[in-house]
């Protein structure tokens with residue numbers, strides 16, 4: 001599979017995540033930005049790998065994941081962008097927890113991973129009786145890429161983030177989404193993410209804000225390397 005089709009200036013993006021729910025959200029977010037992007041999940045290119053998140057920050061873990069997938073696939077796909085997402089729910093009255101530990105918040109037996117429901121229940125339990133329910137969702141995206149240009153191939157790394165302010169409900173509301181969506185009430189809408197369609201969530205989410213910021217940075221990087229973007233439909 002060619003990773004860049006220079007004739008049409010297509011850019012291949014590999015989503016460096018094992019989380020199918022993130023893939024479902026990221027794919028339309030990226031593809032709607034530019035028809036030049038060809039987006040692949042790891043399983044679509046036959047890669048099954050779990051990267052341990054060993055850093056103490058969302059930025060650190062996002063970079064770790066993007067670098068690991070880039071390094072793993074660089075030989076196979078000389079031109080591509082590995083894009084990783086690390087997301088955390090930060091609750092004010094819990095001093096920013098679960099934060100970077102959002103995926104592993106509920107205590108489990110050794111070797112077991114909590115489900116989304118385990119984490120949501122643990123969060124509601126931890127906040128029992130707490131009046132201040134202010135929270136924010138933060139996504140950090142990291143991009144590591146190698147692309148061709150008129151001056152020759154070049155490497156780059158970039159991070160971007162997006163924040164949405166809200167609060168934690170007293171009980172789950174709505175059926176859509178994933179993770180903590182049923183208990184995260186978005187200030188600007190008065191709805192939980194789970195009460196929104198994916199298109200509604202994608203119009204305002206922490207992840208979509210991070211994608212928008214990443215695209216601005218990517219656009220600058222491409223312009224700096226005189227990469228011609230000739231597709232007239234491209235909004236990039």
Ligand code: ITT
Pocket residue numbers: 016017018019022053085086087088089101102103116119177178179180181193207
């Ligand atoms: P990867 O590292 O493979 O990308 P992950 O699920 O481990 O997948 P994170 O560490 O970024 O990814 O995720 C933290 C957790 O936060 C995730 O498992 C969900 O429970 C939750 N989460 C992430 N994005 C969310 C969103 O948009 N809405 C609700 N919960 C979300």
